[in-house]
Amino acid sequence: MRLTAIVALVLGLTAPAAEASSAPEARVWVTTPDRAELMHERPRVTFGTAASTHPTIVVDPGRSYQTMDGFGASITDSSAEVLTNLSPAVRADTMHKLFDPKQGIGVSFLRQPVGSSDFTAAADHYTYDDVPAGQTDFALQHFSVEHDEQKILPLLREAKRLNPKLKVMATPWSPPAWMKTNDSLVGGQLKDDPKIYDAYARYLVKFVNAYTAAGVPIDFISVQNEPQNRKPDAYPGTDMPVAAQIKVIEALGPKLHRTKILGYDHNWATHPNDGTAEADYPYQVLRSPAAKWLAGTAYHCYYGNPAAQTALHNAFPDKGIWFTECSGSKGAADPPAKVFSDTLRWHARNVVLGTTRNWARSAVNWNIALDGSGGPHNGGCGTCTGLVTVQPNGEVTTDAEYYTIGHLSKFVRPGARRIASTSFGTTGWNGQIMDAAFRNPDGSTALVVHNENDEPRTFAVNAGDRTFEYTLPGGALATFTWTAGLRSKFRAIPLTGATDPALIDDDASTSWSSGAAQAPGQFVQVDLGGRKEFRRVAIDSGGNLGDYVRDWELSASDDGTRWRTLTTGSSTGQLTTIDVRRTGARYLRITSTGTANNWWSIADFRLYK
Known part of the structure; x- marks a missing residue:
């Protein structure tokens, strides 16, 4: 692909502003698979009064769904390494382009590993309470987040400064090895011992308190990343059956106050490599007594489809759903242009729109930054991509995920509500127009639209008694915003109980x-x-x-x-x-x-x- 320096993003990325003319107008930003337009702001489009013969996205703010918490990625140990090693000026510019809501895309949600993951720059994996083999530390006297004070926490504090509404989630890949059956961070299970469950809960609380004291409050926490990943590839991971997760949550819940606990934190469906046991994992957790401590459930993208989120919502409508991890990927022989195009299209359908149309309160990618080889990493994924890439010459370039997340994070503010909108596309691809609409806390509307087709498609947008038509290039992703309060005098009637x-x-x-x-x-x-x-x-x-x-x-x-x-x-x-x-x-x-x-x-x- 034709790599574009992130410094070039200054043009066309100013924040949405009020319409200037008397007739209602929408602003529009477009990203195309060939990189010809990268969140490029096109001329405004005016709402008219005539109806359209084209497929029409009817936006109805009278029907609302979940509240949005934010959109983003993770400043992993690897991300922190490559960002910290930038020159001060380039690092500051990159952080602005990532987190500043006006000059950049306003990333508003970060999911941070608690300790080491596969994306660790260090030679050895770590937790915050490592002791020599054969020893224990039930008093947690050796607990320390000093490792993170070197690179991760300074970047998190800067991100919070640039975007004060940024929310942070924490997720452990492994408890300390002395708490596990195999005395290793890689694989194994948490020891089935009440003292271990209590120690692990206190360990997580100490992490939350330490980060809060360091200026990074933790808004959400899950107790295990991908608990059904029973055989991680040379990186930290824990096989945590439902029964063990329930015991950890029951030990942790009474000890936390502000931080919300999320259960599960794994794929939409159980991956075949993880076997067939406990395929209804999130349902079991939410049916258990531990559910009283849970705000809801977290999902990843690596198997299944986003419809699983709606199925869970329908079963437990009082519990929230957060989408917390999806990495772009590339084959060793894939041309860069193909990587960008394929990633933009798949993430637009499944992450940007698939998750949000299926009740997700967040849409979060994996690494926020990696080097040109997709690292550094210590085990695990060798094909992952980030929102930005640090090239060998120190230049920072943008990947497709920068734009897929940006088309949400820049325009859909924390606290926005998803509102009803007609959508014709599917996450599996049917060549139609797919979309999601949001009402921001200030009353403005953001409509994110993706043309799944390879050819240009024309569609209409209706809000209240006003309509405009628009044509998007094949594969393009767009965000429309308007501040006018366009409401219909008619109110939709719920058709609960209808049988068709x-x-x-x-x-x-x-x-x-x-x-x-x-x-x-x-x-x-x-x-x-x-x-x-x-x-x-x-x-x-x-x-x-x-x-x-x-x-x-x-x-x-x-x-x-x-x-x-x-x-x-x-x-x-x-x-x-x-x-x-x-x-x-x-x-x-x-x-x-x-x-x-x-x-x-x-x-x-x-x-x-």
Whole structure:
């Protein structure tokens, strides 16, 4: 790839500001897979009053979901090494580009290893209470974070200075070796002994207190990184079965006050290399008595898909979900341009949008900085990439993850709420437009959009009674922001209890289709699960342009047998909005009354009052 110096990012990365004209406008920043645009701010686009025939992202601030805590990566020991070794001026500039919300991308969440991980610059792995083999330290007299005071903590303090809203999570890769069954940081289990569980809990509390005293308060903590990784590759790791994690949490919970505990901290699904035991790990933890100490659960990206987060949310809606690790990767023979393009696209679908549309309160990559060889590292991943890379000549260049995280962190502020938005794409790729929308604490809106297709795609954005159209290049990632309070006079009606999930799932990538050319009498029927009062019906035909019913009749019924016609009409585009007199019904039916050679589909069915 054509590496671009991070100093060049000064241009086009100023913070969002209020619109200047009287007509509502949106600002837009774009990153393309060929690096032709790197969070480049394009001309503003004006909201109009005309409807669009294109697939339409309907942004509805009246429906909100999770609160966002932040977006970022990890200042690992390796990251700290390469950043500290920069010249003071380049290091200061790089930190600004990473953490400053105005001059940079405003990274707002860091997940910090508690002790050593595979990304450790030191020759030997370490914890904060290492003693000679055969010895113990139940009093934790040898505990010290002096190692981190050399490089990691100064960088963390600077990051907090640049972005005071930065949140920090802590995660251990291994307890001290004297607490483990194999007396090693690599592999093994925590000894099943109440004294060990208590000692490990006190060890974690001492870490939280030490970091807080050093000026880096810990907002979140998990008790073990990837507890099902039973055979780590020459780097710290611990096989921690559910029963052991529960005991650690029960010992730790009463000892912590401000810091929130997160359970699990592993993949969306159990990786085949980790066996089949305890595939429902996060469910077991949240069903246990230890759940009272948990704020929620953390996930990684290395197996499964983000839909696992929504499944867990539906089972435990009072518990939060955080997405806490995903590293970019590259093959030894992969051309740099391919690495950038593939990483941008996959992370856009799965990390930027897949996690946030599935209830994640954070989206966090792995290393924030590495050297040109993807290191230094001590065991573990030899193909990982960071947000930035320090080249042999001391130049700092940006990787795809800088932009995928940046399209969130620069525009979606801590405390923002995700709000409803129509999305047509999938994490597995279907070539459509995928997006997520957020309402910031100051009332502004950020909409992040990814064109999964290799070709340019045109779509529309609707907010309130205003709409604009936009075309994104193939594979591009964009963020739109606007400060105007564009709200509709209509409010969406929850369709809880409706029995046609493909039509009322708020997901325009799933749909009903006629499966044949349009003809009179074809119909699709929705059971709303109970009588609903409404005065507007929205019929979304999804992302395949032209796949809408040409002529139609809207009917309603209270019993599914006796039907009354509400209105008739014709559609001209993907989104058809039908206003009716206020009425009530349990069943609705759309019937084709015309002919056309193409099929017709309904991807989403929404009611408003």
